[in-house]
Amino acid sequence: MSLPLPAPKTSTSIKDHLSLLLTVTIWASTFINIKIVLLQVPPNTLAFLRFLVASIVLGLHLIWRRQPFVKRQDWPLAGLTGLTGITLYNFLQNQGLKYAGATDAAILAAMAPVFIALLAWLLLGERISRRQVAGIIMAFSGSVLVATNGSPEGLVLNPARLYGDLLVLLTGLSWAVYSISLKRLLNRYTPVTVLTCSTIAGTIFLFPLALLESPINWAAVDISCWLNVLYLGLLASALAYLIWNTVLTRVPAVTAGVYLYLLPVITAIIAALFLREIPGTFTITGGIIVLLGTYLAGK
Template structure:
């Protein structure tokens, strides 16, 4: 008689998903610090291409090691391409370019519209609904992000920079919403590698600029560029996809409001950028909003 092993308890899946969220948040917070440093030596498009090429290579090696591949359907290919072009490609280029025109505070406010869009659109397009604590937590966390932005803004934003931030926020939301349905059947690592590779190919027109910047940049800047490709891209996008396959898109999007306060701590530690008290208060409010959004709820069925 054949026996089957008991399925792992649901608590184990919850713990692994939360651990994946923690890795993602920490890695993405460190990315803001690294981008601020590397951006002085690399143009926005070159920085995006270098990061994506490195990430695609690291993810490809991991995918070969896993030997797990599920053939995507035509619809899944389309969604993966949309995710790659929007979130991995346009988002990165737009954000890198925005930080040349917009101060950090304004960027924090505008880009953090993304999780709100995810929660709203996921409620409609992915039928996740609008749980009370998710809405409350998202609003509280966004309020904290506004405080962080207000405290760190120097009023140097221009219209082009503001529009680039909005492009980054919208493409972030589009990418997450396109990725979520694909993860119901395809492995997270495969989806992440495909999306990253699609974006890398789309960014190849920046290759001449990347070659020039690599030759002119100090070695330490290039080391940080490699870090951006391996950790915040290959590792963090994989752990994000793993968590997204197990957590509602709206709730997971709100969890990224934990990034700004962690970035503040890392910036103070590695860049010597001590934030004003109001920014620290805003960071605490962001974390409180994330905690509220994680409260258990009963889905409202219509």
């Protein structure tokens, strides 16, 4: 997902709505693509390959558009956004998806606005309303319901799933730090410049993590796996972000933000079709509570 940016309150065209829906559908599908690729490629290597592709595409796009990269004095801030929004986020997500279900992961990853509200309160001194407090409590309660499957015994019966859920939950915290750091860069550069430089920085940080993993028998990696990697790099990490940032220059942020709440729903549908993951009653109930709480916390 991407941080919604301020936009003029103009009427939103059907093309813009379709673009937002396409972007969110692509992002929802990544939870399934990642689980498929993880069967053959370890998580850190997958993240590095994905964003290496994205870095090349975005870098060429920036050069073609003749837009500048960030200035030297802003490299540390660009590095921080890449470390939190690209490296840590995808490290935690890929590691978590080794154990968590795709639907669980989509629900828990949707809690990023909750962490943004908390960090803005703790670090920036922004006021937090009673409605936001209620939303935070609801979101965390729903996440516990999803992770435990409605019973404390779930902690004992399936510790691997709980571990995966917790890692994915931490992606929300990582994204919150990224979003707050991003604000300063967005005041100085275009969204495409910030996205490109953050992606390149995050890819550089992912490289040593990929080297730490066991050697891979590349000859055994089939063409389907490589197609999924290209899909993650070209469509999910480059094209989708470019579409999202472009549409956000024309539509109100609140309009785009509503589409992010479709992520768990679309992920659940795709996971049921391709992974045969059928969400249980507690997952559905907890997911609804998480989304409602996140909506209140993010307002």
